[in-house]
Amino acid sequence: xxxxxxxxxxxxxxxxxxxxxxxxxxxxxxxxxxxxxxxxxxxxxxxxxxxxxxxxxxxxxxxxxxxxxxxxxxxxxxxxxxxxxxxxxxxxxxxxxxx
Amino acid sequence: xxxxxxxxxxxxxxxxxxxxxxxxxxxxxxxxxxxxxxxxxxxxxxxxxxxxxxxxxxxxxxxxxxxxxxxxxxxxxxxxxxxxxxxxxxxxxxxxxxxxxxxxxxxxxxxxxxxxxxxxxxxxxxxxxxxxxxxxxxxxxxxxxxxxxxxxxxxxxxxxxxxxxxxxxxxxxxxxxxxxxxxxxxxxxxxxxxxxxxxxxxxxxxxxxxxxxxxxxxxxxxxxxxxxxxxxxxxxxxxxxxxxxxxxxxxxxxxxxxxxxxxxxxxxxxxxxxxxxxxxxxxxxxxxxxxxxxxxxxxxxxxxxxxxxxxxxxxxxxxxxxxxxxxxxxxxxxxxxxxxxxxxxxxxxxxxxxxxxxxxxxxxxxxxxxxxxxxxxxxxxxxxxxxxxxxxxxxxxxxxxxxxxxxxxxxxxxxxxxxxxxxxxxxxxxxxxxxxxxxxxxxxxxxxxxx
Numbered sequence: 001x002x003x004x005x006x007x008x009x010x011x012x013x014x015x016x017x018x019x020x021x022x023x024x025x026x027x028x029x030x031x032x033x034x035x036x037x038x039x040x041x042x043x044x045x046x047x048x049x050x051x052x053x054x055x056x057x058x059x060x061x062x063x064x065x066x067x068x069x070x071x072x073x074x075x076x077x078x079x080x081x082x083x084x085x086x087x088x089x090x091x092x093x094x095x096x097x098x099x
Numbered sequence: 100x101x102x103x104x105x106x107x108x109x110x111x112x113x114x115x116x117x118x119x120x121x122x123x124x125x126x127x128x129x130x131x132x133x134x135x136x137x138x139x140x141x142x143x144x145x146x147x148x149x150x151x152x153x154x155x156x157x158x159x160x161x162x163x164x165x166x167x168x169x170x171x172x173x174x175x176x177x178x179x180x181x182x183x184x185x186x187x188x189x190x191x192x193x194x195x196x197x198x199x200x201x202x203x204x205x206x207x208x209x210x211x212x213x214x215x216x217x218x219x220x221x222x223x224x225x226x227x228x229x230x231x232x233x234x235x236x237x238x239x240x241x242x243x244x245x246x247x248x249x250x251x252x253x254x255x256x257x258x259x260x261x262x263x264x265x266x267x268x269x270x271x272x273x274x275x276x277x278x279x280x281x282x283x284x285x286x287x288x289x290x291x292x293x294x295x296x297x298x299x300x301x302x303x304x305x306x307x308x309x310x311x312x313x314x315x316x317x318x319x320x321x322x323x324x325x326x327x328x329x330x331x332x333x334x335x336x337x338x339x340x341x342x343x344x345x346x347x348x349x350x351x352x353x354x355x356x357x358x359x360x361x362x363x364x365x366x367x368x369x370x371x372x373x374x375x376x377x378x379x380x381x382x383x384x385x386x387x388x389x390x391x392x393x394x395x396x397x398x399x400x401x402x403x404x405x406x407x408x409x410x411x412x413x414x415x416x417x418x419x420x421x422x423x424x425x426x427x428x429x430x431x432x433x434x435x436x437x438x439x440x441x442x443x444x445x446x447x448x449x450x451x452x453x454x455x456x457x458x459x460x461x462x463x464x465x466x467x468x469x470x471x472x473x474x475x476x477x478x479x480x481x482x483x484x485x486x487x488x489x490x491x492x493x494x495x496x497x498x499x500x501x502x503x504x505x506x507x508x509x510x511x512x513x514x515x516x517x518x519x520x521x522x523x524x525x526x527x528x529x530x531x532x533x534x535x536x537x538x539x540x541x542x543x544x545x546x547x548x549x550x
Contacts, residue, residue: 004320008317008320008321008357008361009361010314010361010362010364010365012365012366012367013366014138014366014368015138015229015230015531015533016230017368019364019365019366019367019368021360021361021364021365023357023360023361023364025357045471045472046472047471048468048469048470048471048472049468049469049472057368057369057370057371059364059370059382059383059385061383061384061385061386061399062360062363062364062385062387063360064360064364066364066367066368066370068368068369074458075530076230076530076531077137077138077139078138078139078417078528078529078530078531079417079418079420079493079528079530081420081422081456081457081458081491081492081493082458082460082466082491083460083462083466083467083489084466084467089467089468090467090468093467093468093472096472096475096476
């Protein structure tokens with residue numbers, strides 16, 4: 001299944017670092033996120049975009065994961081050549097990932 | 100138990116005003132905050148101040164204060180904002196003059212100063228730049244601004260001295276909310292857990308509509324009622340640090356554990372260590388529960404004592420970007436756009452344009468996600484009825500950037516058939532880098548105007 005069937009997401013940015021949350025609609029699905037959305041799989045999915053490492057943080061109380069993706073925004077919002085300089089649309093890409 | 104109600108009237112510099120007015124009229128507020136500074140805003144505002152020493156504050160200050168001032172005076176709601184940007188002193192003079200013109204009396208307006216350390220930047224040239232691990236001196240002649248992320252102390256001092264409106268330059272966004280909580284409840288900095296809870300309340304408020312459904316709707320998956328009439332948030336915070344996020348009844352949008360969770364995690368990186376100048380918040384123990392329609396009850400944040408160093412945002416002249424776009428239609432649109440992209444790339448090489456970084460995107464196909472994810476979603480041969488070519492290149496001079504922009508526009512008569520809607524632009528890039536400085540080196544002060 002695609003992550004979007006069981007989770008929602010929002011992207012933020014700090015400098016050249018993208019920060020994407022992944023939140024289960026139903027906390028019962030948190031274990032599926034934990035097993036399916038590993039840092040390795042997310043890095044592989046974003047291989048065209050993320051040049052650095054991907055770190056995953058776990059928030060079981062909230063049924064949520066937080067991915068911090070380094071060297072991911074073409075130098076950051078102030079100097080990127082991309083149309084979406086903040087990488088705001090990356091949340092939707094994460095939700096398209098199959099688990 | 101004492102509870103304070105704080106509304107959030109702006110989540111970015113250009114935010115809408117109407118929801119803030121609804122909050123002030125109907126929100127039964129004690130305070131309203133307006134968060135208006137993005138990473139680069141102050142660097143741009145410094146340029147405005149250089150041109151005119153009276154400017155350099157938020158461009159919508161007058162527009163907002165025209166409506167906010169009468170409500171502030173009538174309802175006794177205190178206003179805290181970073182709309183001072185590069186020039187808080189000038190901003191409070193403007194507010195004073197506006198209040199006088201309106202015949203408003205009995206307001207004390209404070210400017211918090213001390214974040215601007217551009218004048219003493221030379222003493223930090225050996226400090227390491229966080230983003231690229233080299234000393235600050237590599238940017239020496241390009242620096243245009245240097246602003247410390249201040250904490251709550253200046254705002255608290257202003258409130259202690261009776262300020263009704265507090266205008267700052269660069270402060271950490273959560274400080275706009277934490278400061279009135281520390282002032283009202285007497286939370287000391289040593290009480291790290293309460294500080295952590297206050298930082299969390301500030302973090303939930305600082306993007307305004309982002310916690311009330313303003314960045315949430317996904318038709319068929321996440322529905323938002325009456326998004327056109329979006330209400331901005333209110334935090335009810337008790338003296339023990341329990342937080343309820345809500346909004347004015349009858350406004351659009353929604354407040355649920357889902358909207359609050361999206362905002363809680365937004366941009367925090369490590370949830371066990373959200374670092375601000377006032378303390379380090381830990382969200383790993385946070386629990387949310389619904390407490391009725393559009394009310395979410397949030398507890399469990401903790402904290403650690405404030406850091407010894409403060410982050411400085413350095414604005415510097417980085418480069419120029421030349422870019423252009425043009426659209427192609429029909430079932431062969433992508434092929435035509437790709438040919439156009441190839442033509443521009445070859446012409447720029449042939450004319451020896453000095454480009455340090457170059458990017459060609461096809462809007463509608465791969466401009467957001469690149470080829471790997473885009474082809475997973477669309478297939479190898481995407482069926483689209485239109486594609487827009489986007490070409491962008493970085494250069495060291497404006498002249499070279501102009502060449503890039505012009506080559507895209509020239510596709511009108513020098514490219515594939517049927518290209519339309521060409522646009523071009525050239526801009527100077529003021530980028531932002533960060534260093535850390537010792538807390539003791541930063542001196543916060545507050546100045547006042549009264550009507």
